[in-house]
Amino acid sequence: MTTEARRKWSTFAWTALTYILVFLLVFPVLWMALTGFKTEIAAISVPPILFFQPRLDQFLLAIQGGFGAYLFNSVAAALVSTAIALVLGIPAAYAMVFHMSTKSSNDMLFFVLSTRFMPFAAILVPLYVIVTRLNLLDNLFVLIVIYTAMNLPLIIWMARSYFLELPKEVLEGAWLDGCTTFQTIVRIVVPMAAPGLTAAALLAIIFAWNDFFFAVTLTYTNSPTLPIMVAAFTSNEGLFLARVSALATLIILVPVAIGIYAQRYLVQGLTGGALK
């Protein structure tokens, strides 16, 4: 073999290996989606069945049994908490970048980051006690309040890193022009940082959507979200593999679609802009 041919072959082999490994990595998700289109008998068959007549029965069954209510709780908790986190977080990030001294801005950042790293289990006990005393157990409102706190650090550190990159001249122009702070934020800062803020909001939605801990501990009975539906489903009705797969597939569609769309921002959103 010539050197040229060997190199071509080697390139091909590495590329093929990459495709195979990525396929193996996502295989569980693909197989789950496939299982959702099977009958229950086909779903537990050994050896596994790859070719079959796909049917939508399981998806139809999955969206019965109160799916709508679970969906409403998940959507409401994710959207409302993200909206509140944006309203609180954007002015905070603006103040950190444009008004505060370097030192207090850093102190604030340190505090913001440290709240995100507090283990949820540590505040579970007091939150549970408070929520019970306030008669708010099993109330969707509680989830919204907690998810807002969970996502506020994410919104602040992502917004901060985008605001740092805004051209100072434009902002100085706005100030000289007599824009109030509110006008500067709403008319100039937010539109200019819109792509980054959108990404931050989308990541916040994923976090709220995927939460299991607070949903299972604080709102299990009356206002459960979709992940609770799956957990409750299997413990109540035994294992209907195809139906669970169909339900699970429907639930993960949202975070997967959002995450792939906002892929570029994932790392930054998770690591507080330590890496871009």
Add this chain to the structure above:
Amino acid sequence: MSQTNQAVQVPVLPDKQKRAVSTVPPGERRTWLHLPALVYMIVLTQIPFLLAVWFSLHAWNLLVPSEGFPFVGLTNYVTEFVRDVNFWPIMGHTLELVAGAMILALVAGTILALLLNRPMWGRSVLRGIATVPFLVTPSVMALIWKNLFLSPSSGMINWLLHFIGIPAVPWFSAFPLQSIIFIVAWEWTPFVMLVILAGLQSVPGEVLEAAKVDGANAITTFWRVVFPLLRKPYQIAILFGTIFIFQTFGEIYVTTSGGPGVTTNTLPYYTYRAALSSFQIGQAATLGVIGVVVAILAARGMLRLMTERTASERG
């Protein structure tokens, strides 16, 4: 999204820009804009934490209201460290989960990052697809892993293993913690991959070519040349990964519920059990406070690492 993109073009203040250059930078004014967020975070995280500390100094069982809320000092802590036979094994499981899942994710994530850093057809699509395990709802996916792949009767892994003559393994009863570690590592592999890929972008292309193209040399070159350049991405992947993996909850809840015995209880899971199964609020608060101390010790290095950068950013 299309709407927001159009909006980007809004700020037009041409005349004013020229004048602005000579003025004093408008920073460092008195401001209250950060206060709502600050107060919100204090109320939702710091005050509950102080309450947890307060509860941890008391004996309090919600199921035995007659006992009341007597102050007991550090008794709860002594009980955990000395008398609770479950405590140290559970700390061990926690360490095993965090270290095990982190190391597996680091190895798998590094391999994927190196492979996906090569130019190839469909690379960005592949990268997107490879992030999926990280995006899926963890509790939901853990349940799917348990029943579709690790089930002793119809699981695909056992079916694959029978080809090489290995008899059916009841994964969650024979290797409960290891099974959970495997699932958690699968979820966090894309995270490591993304962080390392971001880091690889700052490594000169020629270095990588040399590191990857030739089979036998690749590993040596990676260790000697590429790895040292990726120090910071690895620090970040490890510190963030560790702290988030420490919080693993749904995966345990839906697969083993902490069992058999306490073999898959971790510190956060044990805290949850003490609070909401046995309603030992004093004990649960104590465990929660211990969890925070552990997390703070782990996070300290990272926070220093990240806030250091701000000064140069703003400069």
